[in-house]
Amino acid sequence: MDLKVDVKKNYGAFSLDMNFVIHGDRVGLFGPSGSGKSSLVGLISGLREPENGMIILDDETLFNSGNGVDMPSEHRRIGMVFQRPHLFPHLSVKGNLLYGFKRCSPDGRRITPDSVTEVLQLNHLLERGIRNLSGGEQQRVAIGRAVLSNPRLLIMDEPLSALDDRLKFQIIPFLRGVCDTFKIPYLFISHSLLEMRVMADQTLVIADGRIVDQTTTENLARGLMGESDAGYINLIRVRRSRRLDGLCAYKWGRQELLISSQNDQAEGLFELSSREIILFKRHPEAISARNLLECRVADIFEAGQRIGVEMDCGGERLIAEVVKEAANELSIRKGGEIFAAIKASAFRRLA
Amino acid sequence: MLNFTSYDYSAILLSLKVALTATLISLPFGFATAYLMTFKRFKARIILDIIVNLPLTLPPVVIGFLLLILLGRQGPIGNILFRMGIQIIFTWKAAVIATAVVGFPLMVRSIRTGMETIDKTLIDASRTLGAGRFDTIISIIAPLSLKGIIAGSLLMFARALGEFGATVIVAGNIPGVTQTIPLAIYEYTSSPGGDAMALMLCIISIVISVAVLVFHEWLAGRMERTD
Numbered sequence A: 001m002d003l004k005v006d007v008k009k010n011y012g013a014f015s016l017d018m019n020f021v022i023h024g025d026r027v028g029l030f031g032p033s034g035s036g037k038s039s040l041v042g043l044i045s046g047l048r049e050p051e052n053g054m055i056i057l058d059d060e061t062l063f064n065s066g067n068g069v070d071m072p073s074e075h076r077r078i079g080m081v082f083q084r085p086h087l088f089p090h091l092s093v094k095g096n097l098l099y100g101f102k103r104c105s106p107d108g109r110r111i112t113p114d115s116v117t118e119v120l121q122l123n124h125l126l127e128r129g130i131r132n133l134s135g136g137e138q139q140r141v142a143i144g145r146a147v148l149s150n151p152r153l154l155i156m157d158e159p160l161s162a163l164d165d166r167l168k169f170q171i172i173p174f175l176r177g178v179c180d181t182f183k184i185p186y187l188f189i190s191h192s193l194l195e196m197r198v199m200a201d202q203t204l205v206i207a208d209g210r211i212v213d214q215t216t217t218e219n220l221a222r223g224l225m226g227e228s229d230a231g232y233i234n235l236i237r238v239r240r241s242r243r244l245d246g247l248c249a250y251k252w253g254r255q256e257l258l259i260s261s262q263n264d265q266a267e268g269l270f271e272l273s274s275r276e277i278i279l280f281k282r283h284p285e286a287i288s289a290r291n292l293l294e295c296r297v298a299d300i301f302e303a304g305q306r307i308g309v310e311m312d313c314g315g316e317r318l319i320a321e322v323v324k325e326a327a328n329e330l331s332i333r334k335g336g337e338i339f340a341a342i343k344a345s346a347f348r349r350l351a
Numbered sequence B: 001m002l003n004f005t006s007y008d009y010s011a012i013l014l015s016l017k018v019a020l021t022a023t024l025i026s027l028p029f030g031f032a033t034a035y036l037m038t039f040k041r042f043k044a045r046i047i048l049d050i051i052v053n054l055p056l057t058l059p060p061v062v063i064g065f066l067l068l069i070l071l072g073r074q075g076p077i078g079n080i081l082f083r084m085g086i087q088i089i090f091t092w093k094a095a096v097i098a099t100a101v102v103g104f105p106l107m108v109r110s111i112r113t114g115m116e117t118i119d120k121t122l123i124d125a126s127r128t129l130g131a132g133r134f135d136t137i138i139s140i141i142a143p144l145s146l147k148g149i150i151a152g153s154l155l156m157f158a159r160a161l162g163e164f165g166a167t168v169i170v171a172g173n174i175p176g177v178t179q180t181i182p183l184a185i186y187e188y189t190s191s192p193g194g195d196a197m198a199l200m201l202c203i204i205s206i207v208i209s210v211a212v213l214v215f216h217e218w219l220a221g222r223m224e225r226t227d
Helices: A037-045 A091-103 A113-119 A135-148 A165-181 A191-197 A217-224 A323-330 B006-039 B044-059 B062-072 B076-083 B090-115 B120-128 B133-144 B147-159 B167-170 B179-191 B195-226
Strands: A003-011 A014-023 A026-030 A052-057 A060-064 A078-081 A155-156 A186-190 A202-207 A210-216 A233-244 A247-252 A255-261 A269-274 A276-282 A289-301 A305-312 A314-322 A338-342
Touching: A003 A037, A014 A037, A014 A210, A026 A037, A026 A191, A037 A052, A037 A078, A037 A155, A037 A186, A037 A255, A078 B120, A113 A135, A113 A165, A135 A165, A165 A191, A165 B062, A186 A191, A191 A217, A191 A233, A191 A247, A202 A217, A210 A217, A210 B195, A217 A289, A217 B133, A233 A255, A233 A314, A255 A289, A269 A289, A269 A314, A269 B167, A289 A314, A305 A323, A305 A338, A314 A323, B006 B044, B006 B133, B006 B147, B006 B179, B006 B195, B044 B090, B062 B076, B062 B090, B062 B167, B090 B133, B090 B167, B120 B133, B133 B195, B147 B195
Parallel strands: A026 A186, A026 A202, A078 A155, A155 A186
Antiparallel strands: A003 A014, A003 A052, A052 A060, A202 A210, A233 A247, A233 A269, A247 A255, A276 A338, A289 A305, A289 A338, A305 A314
16 A cells, blocks of 8 residues: 545634545554544545645555545445444445445455455354344454455554454454455554554554654564553463463463463464563572563663663564663663563453 | 215325425435535525425415415416416416425424434545445435434325415315325314314315324334444
């Protein structure tokens, strides 16, 4: 995706003035509620009209106030997944899924209903009315409906924020899976850094109707580490190997992590705050924390009053944070050896 | 009931015919007006709102008289129609126009109520899925405001059955030609010994109205179950 936007619009007390160029297929729009994220996607999708400016997607002008171009929303081929499913209540699951597909020109029907229902696991639901679906199923149908319109860009406007954490991480693999499988570039909108980390490679940061930063999502997370109460959230994807003494042993890179978990799933995604990791200069003889990892310092960065320590732990990356005095006492340097201790209960399962 | 004359039977049939025709003719206009007033923002909206709702507050006789001026042979519309060989005043068509005008605001209000319950994001969703404005109206807005459309049509039909004031002015009270049930009742009550017949026609009116209401309730219940 190659998106150029330079638009202005006044909403009374609030004004939107955005100018950016972005290349990439997994782009995030990050900012607090009311910052103008949804207003911006309304302009890009053609549902709202800017006062002036231009919007160019993949070298095609969607809007240009200079020469009066304003492509109607239905011709832009920009699919939308909204915060809530917003399924058509008078149509069945199948009717909803095929709504956009039927309106797509036959030569543009690259993505077919059979493939989408398979990826989104919707085959058994097709004849149902939408009122007989759970929240997660409804959102999957909404994703399928947008994907089946064969869009050249998919805009996901806070599609996870109405879901609880458990459901959120059930939906994420579908969102990612469907976009990866069918190679659909997307704009993912959220005020949650965690969601942004999982979904986007690059991020546009929005505040008060302006773009205030354009960076990689990883850099954004590192930069916000010092401001956030939760620190930097490490996302740890593991495979279960065995169970012992009320803990689960999971394979992570070349080592094993012991995690307090009642869940018996073979795979798991856990979050671990950078503040839950204790660093040691030398191997402590005995320690109550069940995980002691031998790591190498890959990078050191400052975030506010804190120092972020990026470590290579048996082929996996982990970020811990310490205050400056602690960093000095530990003599942390790039390439140096360090030990990271993590309690088994410090991990929180996401999926 | 056995004493009904052929004029009485034709009054009953004419009432049904006028009410049905007025409802069917008003439906597309009522839908379009409700759509404009629900989904469009334009400067003349308040004027449209007043014009549409005016028949609700005006005495039907006033509406009848205004229609008489408009549609009479010397009237701006009536004159053109007369030259084309079309006679409106004192025909059943005049009764249709009178009842359509009087019942129109009721129909628009019901359809609007139905349309206002539609989640606006559904309309946005349909547009981004490739549906144009007209397609969205047909495939999303019309089916989702069906309850309002049915309620509005039945309300207008019921109102049309009872229309008197405007009809008597533009269509007159010609037995067998423009005389509907209310006009026939009026004529019986003005004649000596006509009370019994007036009462019979009142019972017919009540039966038709109850049938319309029962049909509406049945349809609403059925739609509720299929939702």
